[in-house]
Amino acid sequence: MDPFQPLPSKIDGRQTAVIKSTCRLCYNGCGVLVRVEKGRPISVTGDPEHPLSKGALCPRGRSALELLNHPDRLRYPLKRSGPRGSGRWERITWDVALDEIVRGLNRARDRHGPQSVVFMRGGSKGTSDDHLSRLANIFGTPNVSTTSSICYSPCSLASKHTYGFMAYPDMAHPPCCIVLWGFNPRKTHPSMYRELSQAMAAGARLLSIDPYATDEKADLQLRPRPGSDGALALGLARIIIEEGLEDQSFIRKWTVGFRRLCNHLEPYTPDRSSP
Ligand code: SF4
Numbered sequence: 001m002d003p004f005q006p007l008p009s010k011i012d013g014r015q016t017a018v019i020k021s022t023c024r025l026c027y028n029g030c031g032v033l034v035r036v037e038k039g040r041p042i043s044v045t046g047d048p049e050h051p052l053s054k055g056a057l058c059p060r061g062r063s064a065l066e067l068l069n070h071p072d073r074l075r076y077p078l079k080r081s082g083p084r085g086s087g088r089w090e091r092i093t094w095d096v097a098l099d100e101i102v103r104g105l106n107r108a109r110d111r112h113g114p115q116s117v118v119f120m121r122g123g124s125k126g127t128s129d130d131h132l133s134r135l136a137n138i139f140g141t142p143n144v145s146t147t148s149s150i151c152y153s154p155c156s157l158a159s160k161h162t163y164g165f166m167a168y169p170d171m172a173h174p175p176c177c178i179v180l181w182g183f184n185p186r187k188t189h190p191s192m193y194r195e196l197s198q199a200m201a202a203g204a205r206l207l208s209i210d211p212y213a214t215d216e217k218a219d220l221q222l223r224p225r226p227g228s229d230g231a232l233a234l235g236l237a238r239i240i241i242e243e244g245l246e247d248q249s250f251i252r253k254w255t256v257g258f259r260r261l262c263n264h265l266e267p268y269t270p271d272r273s274s275p
Contacts, residue, residue, distance in 0.1 A: 023061040056190035114140030121146055171195035174202040184214040235273020238265040
């Protein structure tokens with residue numbers, strides 16, 4: 001049997017197959033090959049033919065089967081059976097769980113109005129991001145919260161406000177200097193790290209700014225105290241302007257408020273901003 005056959009509509013207990021799929025433990029979507037025997041996945045490896053990840057997987061992707069099979073993985077609804085924090089839980093059926101949830105939601109809506117309820121979720125892990133928003137919408141609350149407010153959204157918003165689109169570095173034309181600011185692609189973004197390594201092999205220098213020493217290949221590593229990197233950014237901007245390194249024609253053509261920025265930067269001397 002050709003192991004690289006297309007995805008069978010149903011894998012029965014006798015089949016052995018290697019299935020091309022996509023890791024969705026994060027949003028990078030690395031290509032994986034899932035080997036299935038007797039209807040169960042027995043290995044997950046990187047797909048060398050994937051156009052972006054080219055066979056690389058990060059430690060999360062390589063642990064996919066451990067996550068799937070871990071005995072502590074939550075597989076059914078649990079209800080707290082002791083005081084909050086006691087760690088005591090009892091198993092309940094899905095029907096009982098859904099009834100309890102509906103009762104709780106309706107009670108909050110009747111007593112305090114629908115907007116008293118906040119729906120929160122983690123990463124969508126391959127499902128649509130929209131289901132929970134739709135549920136909240138039908139329920140009558142605009143209050144939906146996700147991890148993206150401390151993750152992707154600030155990065156995406158800042159990029160769109162600065163460049164007009166979600167910018168992606170052009171490593172194929174290697175820059176002179178690459179700055180990784182609070183970002184550890186070696187462990188979290190294998191496809192980008194491969195591009196980055198190629199750029200470094202072509203001569204790009206690497207500056208890593210992170211409380212952790214994340215990349216031993218960095219030419220320079222700045223380790224600011226957590227929460228102080230805003231001051232570091234302002235201090236660097238102050239030096240750029242003080243030494244006349246800014247692009248004046250770009251600033252005239254594309255920006256507003258440059259004078260106000262200069263005033264704002266005044267207190268951020270190297271002493272005050274140093275990590
Ligand atoms: S970076 Fe890691 S977790 Fe994310 S898709 Fe790739 S292998 Fe999976």
